[in-house]
Amino acid sequence: MLILQQLLNxxxxxxxxxxxxxxxxxxxxxxxxxxxxxNDSAPVVLHRTGIFLPFDDAQLLSYLYQRDHTNKAHIxxxxxxxxxxxxxxxxxxxxxxxxxxTATIFEKEEQELIEKIxxxxxxLFASSATxxxxxxxxxxxxKESLIHEQSHWLLLNEQEEEKRKLSDFLHDEIxxxxxxxxxxxxxxxKSQNINKDILKEIEEGIRNSTFEIRExxxxxxxxxxxxxxxxxxxxxxxxKCEMNYNVILQIDYRSQLKNIPVALxxxxxxxxxxxxxxxxxxxxxxxxxxxxxxxxHDLHIKVKDHGVGFKMPNHLSALLQNRHLGLVxxxxxxxQLKGTLNIQSEPGAGTCVSISLPIEIDGEESNENxxxxxx
Numbered sequence: 001m002l003i004l005q006q007l008l009n010x011x012x013x014x015x016x017x018x019x020x021x022x023x024x025x026x027x028x029x030x031x032x033x034x035x036x037x038x039n040d041s042a043p044v045v046l047h048r049t050g051i052f053l054p055f056d057d058a059q060l061l062s063y064l065y066q067r068d069h070t071n072k073a074h075i076x077x078x079x080x081x082x083x084x085x086x087x088x089x090x091x092x093x094x095x096x097x098x099x100x101x102t103a104t105i106f107e108k109e110e111q112e113l114i115e116k117i118x119x120x121x122x123x124l125f126a127s128s129a130t131x132x133x134x135x136x137x138x139x140x141x142x143k144e145s146l147i148h149e150q151s152h153w154l155l156l157n158e159q160e161e162e163k164r165k166l167s168d169f170l171h172d173e174i175x176x177x178x179x180x181x182x183x184x185x186x187x188x189x190k191s192q193n194i195n196k197d198i199l200k201e202i203e204e205g206i207r208n209s210t211f212e213i214r215e216x217x218x219x220x221x222x223x224x225x226x227x228x229x230x231x232x233x234x235x236x237x238x239x240k241c242e243m244n245y246n247v248i249l250q251i252d253y254r255s256q257l258k259n260i261p262v263a264l265x266x267x268x269x270x271x272x273x274x275x276x277x278x279x280x281x282x283x284x285x286x287x288x289x290x291x292x293x294x295x296x297h298d299l300h301i302k303v304k305d306h307g308v309g310f311k312m313p314n315h316l317s318a319l320l321q322n323r324h325l326g327l328v329x330x331x332x333x334x335x336q337l338k339g340t341l342n343i344q345s346e347p348g349a350g351t352c353v354s355i356s357l358p359i360e361i362d363g364e365e366s367n368e369n370x371x372x373x374x375x
Contacts, residue, residue, distance in 0.1 A: 013037060016128045017046035020121045024097060025049065027117075028110055031078065031101050034060055037085075037093035037125055051078055051098050064094065083114060085122040093125060169212075177209045230265040231255075234290065237273060241288075245280050248287045255294035260359060267337060268292070268301065268357065271330050275303040275353055278326045283307025283351060294359065301355040309345045327353075 017035040024033050032050025036043050043064065045057040052060060055075075064082070067073045071082045078099055085093040095118055100106070106114065181202050188198060225233050231253045238249040272290055279288050285307030293300045327343065330353075334341045339357035 012128045013039075013125065014046050016121075016124050020095070020117065020124070021047050021049050024095075024114075024117060027113060028097070028106070029101050030098050032080075032098035034096040035093070035121075036060070036064065036096070038091075043093070051075060052096070060096075064096075083118045085118060085125065087122065087126055092122070095121060173212060174209055177205055181205050225266045225269055226262055230260060230269060230292070233265075233269050234272065234292070237269075237276065238290075241276060241280065246286070247280055249276065250287070250289045252289065252291040252293070255292065255299075257294055257297075257359065260294075260299075264299075264337070264357070264359065267333060268299065271333055271355065272301065272303060274326050274330055279303065279305040279307065279351065283309070285350065297359045299357045299359055301357070302352065304350065304352040306350040309347050309349045309351050311347055312343060312345050330355075 017037070020035060021033040024030060030050070032048070032052045034048040034052040035046045037046050038044070043061060045060055048055070048060065052075075055063075063073055063075065063080075067082065073080050073082070075098070080096055080098050083095040083097065084091045085095065095114075097114065184198055184202055188195065228236070234251050234253060238251050241247055241249045272292075276288060276290065279285055283305040285305035287306055289302070289304045291300070291302040291304075331341055334355055334357070337357050339355055342354045343351070344354075345351040
């Protein structure tokens with residue numbers, strides 16, 4: 001039960017080292033034992049007893065490296081002996097044993113016992129290290145599963161929120177405007193009086209509703225991609241952002257390809273738009289750079305601002321906890337497109353999001369060069 005508890009606490013290597021040291025003390029009556037194991041290629045002191053207790057890890061490791069490749073050294077006048085633990089001729093650790101409390105040499109039977117302990121300890125440590133690796137991988141898998149579940153529910157909530165916004169827009173804006181216009185038309189019909197001011201109000205109301213519906217349609221699906229292509233759609237986004245949000249949006253678009261699939265262009269446009277709006281909303285930056293460069297059938301995208309920045313967490317779950325849902329959504333889209341995403345940000349140093357996406361040409365004619373819109 002104790003070993004299982006140690007296993008669950010991630011302390012099994014240290015516990016195994018203590019068991020080995022206790023066994024050596026009980027059978028050989030030495031004045032100290034130290035066990036060292038290479039953890040990720042770096043040696044780590046797992047346990048020490050007796051004469052090794054006053055020394056810190058750095059001092060013990062220095063004795064290990066300063067022994068001139070011999071298996072014997074001296075500490076404060078006492079002899080110590082190094083027994084390497086090997087796996088497939090590679091040294092993975094050491095058992096360091098001090099001289100006996102009686103200061104006598106090890107007998108043949110004792111030497112044979114030490115050798116057996118060394119072999120058993122090597123096998124035990126290797127198994128324990130494997131268990132620790134499995135445990136770490138299990139914890140990482142559980143963490144990734146939790147992140148996936150959290151992001152799944154947050155994305156579902158985001159979809160529901162988008163539906164709610166669309167419902168509110170249709171009910172509170174379009175429907176109410178149409179009802180108002182209908183009442184005005186009914187009044188005109190009953191009064192049989194052609195009032196130019198009311199006709200102008202009706203005309204203006206229809207025009208506004210048409211504009212609002214068109215804008216909402218563009219939000220739901222960027223049909224402009226099909227008409228103008230990615231490049232010119234980005235310049236339309238530039239114009240809209242500069243007019244509505246008082247920011248300077250620099251566009252650097254370089255691609256020699258005439259055929260970029262419409263589906264990919266639409267996804268890229270959504271990603272860039274989300275990143276630009278995030279920068280406008282959170283960074284307080286008045287200058288945003290958007291770069292789209294095609295290199296050997298890969299599309300390299302960069303959105304960079306010079307705003308407040310933020311501390312980058314180590315895991316996606318922290319982004320979820322900090323409500324950076326836009327970045328999580330973008331990460332999901334990039335994964336679906338078999339691309340890579342890198343975020344660089346520091347408080348006060350701005351944010352740079354870099355994305356690389358493979359371009360799979362499907363043979364369809366692109367609309368990239370149908371028309372040109374001035375900057």
